Amino acid sequence: MAASCSWDSMDVHLLRVLFTLLTECSVSNAARRLNQSQPAVSTALRRLREITGDQLLVRSRSGMTPTERGAALLEPVKNALAQIEAIAVRQVRFEAAKSRRVFNIATPDYLNADMLGRIVGRLRTAAPQSQVVFHSLGPDSDFTAALESGELDVVIGNWPQPPEHLRITPLFEDEVICLMRREHPLAGRPLSVDSYLAAEHLVPTPYSVGRRGVIDLHLARERLKRNVVASVPYFHLVPQMLLQTDMIFTGPRAFAEQCMRTSPLVTVDVPLAFPPMSFYLLWHDRSHYADECRWFREQIVSVARNSEAGRNRTSTRFAA
Template identity: 75%
Template sequence: MATSNSWESIDVHLLRVLHAVLTECSVSNAARRLNQSQPSVSTALRRLRDITGDPILVRSRNGMTPTERGMALLEPVKIALAQIEAIAVQQVRFNPAQSRRVFNIATPDYLNAGLIGQIVARLRKQAPQSQVAFHSLGPDYDYARALELGELDAVIGNWPQPPEHLRTVPLFEDDVVCLMRAGHPLASRQMKVEDYLQAEHLVPTPYAVGQRGVIDLHLARERLKRNVVAYVPYFNLVPQLLLQTDMVFSGPRLFAEYAKAQLPLAINEIPIAFPHMHFYLLWHDRTHQAEECRWFREQIMAVTRPGSRTQRMDERATVSLA
């Protein structure tokens, strides 16, 4: 009689032997099929009999025949072996042209529409049946947890110190400029430090709790303070607010140039040597080996890395994500 924990001693070898002897109804034929010796299969069969408390095979007029218990085990053994094979066999190669996957990425909203448009265009060309969902990073959005749970596949960020528990790869860097309406008093002359600090500043609401951006960190180190008069949660509101006021906005040059191309805005250089904003791609270990996520990251890199935004749009990313 099998004990309550006897099935704990079942392994893949015993399952394969059990399947072979039940389908071949012969120990010698099962041994040939498994490319094993007959004594080895006989030993495994004795172990199976001890575990199941059943003979499994018994003699008949035509040789050997499965017992009722043995026949009842055949289908579960087939299923078990199929499941084990599914675990062991590598997944089917990812085919972008046929994929219907939804890719999820979170970005700060000062990634201008032109850059996001290039990412979407590349994905549409390479994987026309897939979808991409952009999520806006905000102070209440726990992007690290979303990556861990698989709600996000990747994040584009530019925190001074990326989270250490996430994987990162650099994308590009950008300098900080001052954006204002074209008729602003500071638009047509070179700014001095006091001009910049005394101007009315429109400042973005931090998009990560407890994180300060490049500008605020640098000003604090230099013991300088700018005249902040308003905060805005979304960068896409900035151009319209600037058009209606004498506020100025300090942000990435890429964002400023895109806004200036659409509206009567001006860009002025800042008389303070702010460090460059370094943008990078983040992802979690759970998606590191997933072929489709790896491909998705490569497409983002191909668009955003230096030289890729204006040329070589179809080149593969040269930085390894392994």
């Protein structure tokens, strides 16, 4: 029999009828199993024969028996129904205590290390079988593509204007401060605008290509220019560079305080009204509704907003 219809005509109902007929080898038994009338199953069988171009089941002494083509279709149809069920059935609710998931997060290296430690501690307590992998957010990082592909689950960063095409929630704000060695000529006294701009500045290499940070954006708006003499791609290099030179570094207070705990450095208030650095959590729509990803984001937000930096420097508009 020549096929008069394409496989595009095959739907889930016909697949279920075909599987039941091939396993029951009886139209009446298949009808009872499917809770349908016998004529309805007979009509479906006729449709299946038109689509496949094969009789699929033929009469035999014991009732009906599959044809060679029908027998060959049994396993593929069974597998197809299993795949359809996997798509249709709602995902099993995420259980943190049993999860073995690997969570991937990208952060700039100047982010508060204490806060990151608390995030890891929270995960180890709530999901002890899971893993968390931190990725560096450097100038060559295409974090948008990594979020879209699932290589990253979330990104923490600070942008004067966060990317609009990604999901976003604010975490905390941190004020801008100057960091320098204790013996620096400008240490221990208030900075004037002129002395600040004329000082030798160490600056970070932007981790988001083509985007100015809070400090450079503010200076550009005020038509001011600082004396940049060196740039560095990794913040952990900043303390040693400051200790060996008369450079100053302008950055978030939490990072400066972290440096002062291990190096003879001091902070001085900036003489300009820099806006605070706003830190955000970013993710892509692909993971927005996944229970495990939502849970992971909730842990980060909870730790960040309740950390010492968050409590002291989160504005009211960032309230949960």
